[in-house]
């Protein structure tokens with residue numbers, strides 16, 4: 761891992777309203793990121809999912825319907841991972857290389873299923889907290905200002921539940937320029 765690299769991740773899409781805004785901001789700065797997509801959303805918006813992939817971003821598996829990992833049977837939990845991977849690969853023609861559990865809640869059987877699907881489990885160490893009562897643009901910006909080399913940064917392009925992508929997109933261009941000014945280079949997660 762290079763010291764000046766940062767790894768930007770966007771969860772819960774694709775979303776017809778916000779994913780294109782995120783893609784445009786990334787493209788403008790020539791930045792690649794990893795999108796942890798919800799399988800059901802990929803099925804619903806296949807063209808958008810392909811647009812993410814075709815732009816050179818990585819697409820990871822964020823389960824089929826974003827159920828909380830701890831509150832379902834083991835069989836259902838495994839199916840969430842498998843069905844999420846299949847929904848994405850049906851649209852893109854390639855298997856996702858990464859898996860991130862909803863809410864960051866790891867569960868052994870789900871991580872095992874992800875490994876069987878050829879996916880690495882990836883969490884994060886910096887959250888934009890772009891959701892809920894703390895998820896206003898100024899707060900997001902402040903948290904993202906603290907990003908340093910080697911960080912894996914959690915943000916959201918999907919409107920799932922309390923997410924606030926409308927706030928994130930307001931400061932995303934500034935954040936990306938700041939990274940560049942500070943010599944930090946966004947990169948795809950290492951395979």
Ligand SMILES: [Zn+2]
Nearest residue numbers: 771772862863
């Ligand atoms: Zn999520």
